[in-house]
Amino acid sequence: MDELKQKEVNLLDLQNITTAIFIISLLISIYITTIDKKSTLNPNIKYPDTSKISIFNRTLVVILSLSYLYISYNNRKIANQKGKKLNLSNLQVLASEISLVSTLIVLYVVIKSCGDNYNIIIGSGNPNL
DSSP states (O other): OOHHHHHHHHHHHHHHHHHHHHHHHHHHHHHHHHHHHHHHHOTTSOOOOOHHHHHHHHHHHHHHHHHHHHHHHHHHHHHHHTTOOOHHHHHHHHHHHHHHHHHHHHHHHHHHHSGGGOOHHHHSOOOOO
16 A cells, blocks of 8 residues: 555544544533533532533543544645645635634633533533534
């Protein structure tokens, strides 16, 4: 297998791993949302605090966004080396960059809203990727 083909395979492997981790993040989101829903419906019952789990999950999503940006950037490099048009690859990189900015903003908001300022809507489990 030539070097370029091996790079493509490695990127596909990384994409599979990143997607699997994203599925785990979605499961964490379901857990967080379920706890938040229960605490909203039954405010007199003490449920686990999900703010730290939410921060962890949002941090995980930032890392996933970085991975997708890395994959998009390297796919663009491979397309360039193959002499392909880069219009769509450039759009994919741009979309990954915007996604990263979005996940960073959401992480910031969740961090700032933890503790006394915790809001179920802000701190809910939607991973935003």
